[in-house]
Amino acid sequence: MERVRARDPVAFEHMYDAYHRLVFGIALRMLTDTTTAEDLTQSVFLKIWTSPDSFRDGNFNAWLSRVTRNRALDVLRSRAAHMPVEIPADIPTEGNLDDIVFAKIDSQCVRAALAALPGEQRALIEMGFFGGVTHEEIARRTGVPLGTVKTRIRSGLRRLRADLQSAVSR
């Protein structure tokens, strides 16, 4: 990232090679349209190239995932009414221990941890992240009471965190 900040086009190309599958994958999963997903992938990488300082430090995978989701939410926002608020990509944090620990996490690890969750927790978390809808809309679509949706999301995220931490320490 330091080399991209220094406007090194080769470093930018390497970054694209390493991360375009993640950006395009999230965009396609959320937007379900390859053309728009390609546009969004381009837009995310151009954002990195033109504003490299928008990534301060920490876990680049997690930051890139959030930036891509926020951009996809912008697209979905024009299509639907029940949109959640987005979390700013530059929201400050007090420590970076997790960033260091979770930097070792890859997609296979995340998929395994998600697969280990109880199905009812996994489904709500995936619908929330990739569906770009509020917990109220999740409750409406699934027929699960709102209170149960909230409890399952919190329990699922806590368990996911524990599973990822133990995967990293293995």
Place this chain on the structure above:
Amino acid sequence: MSDTPDRDAMLELVAAYALGVLPRSEHALVTAYLLADPQARAEFEALRPVADLVGLAAEEPVDSGRTARMKQRVLAAARTPAVVSASGTARRTGGERSSWFVGAGLAAAAAVVFAFVSTIQNFSLRSDLANANSRAASLQAQIAQNERVRMRDREMVADLIATDAQRFPVPQGEVIKRGTHVYLTLHSLPPLPRGRVYQAWTIAKGGKTLAPSIVFTPSTAGNAVVALPENAEALAVVALSVEPEGGSKAPTTKALFVRPLT
């Protein structure tokens, strides 16, 4: 777990915020809670990176043709930042088509074909460009609207957590006044039957009658943070009642509370 039910409910909202599924109506409530409660902030900071990493589950191999095409677009656009995706694509495609036609020859018949196809092509390019411009204008408007909403949210959160804000307890919440702004922050409001809404009322200083203010519907959980449009410095009383959808000119039901701002 030692958390109280209320605290658990708030921490569930914090988890929803970390996953990015919190409705806008509950944003200010959770943001204010995070600012005020270090334990909630710690929970948010523990869950947020985990939620972000869920995105990694979508990483999939991309076929080599698509990878090459997207990479070419990104790198070309990076070299010329002023050229953005849609118009860039149109120009490039146009250039490729034009070179095909230049090689077609100079015969008169070919010229006729060239003119005919060029007309169709130009129409297509103009249409692409118009679509791109329309899309850009729509995105600009959306960005401007989002920025206005963010500014309002930031201002509201600053007012709600300010130490110099005046707080007037009411059943299920507070009326909060700061400077010229006045807010209702309410929780556990009973759900309303279809066609009914909550309506705020105000009495101006020196006045005697209730004037209609904003109508609102709380979240499914019964939470509401509402900014009243009136100038707080001119108000003596804030009240709340249940009214038909669209609001009333005068209260048609007994007020849930009538709160003097003193």
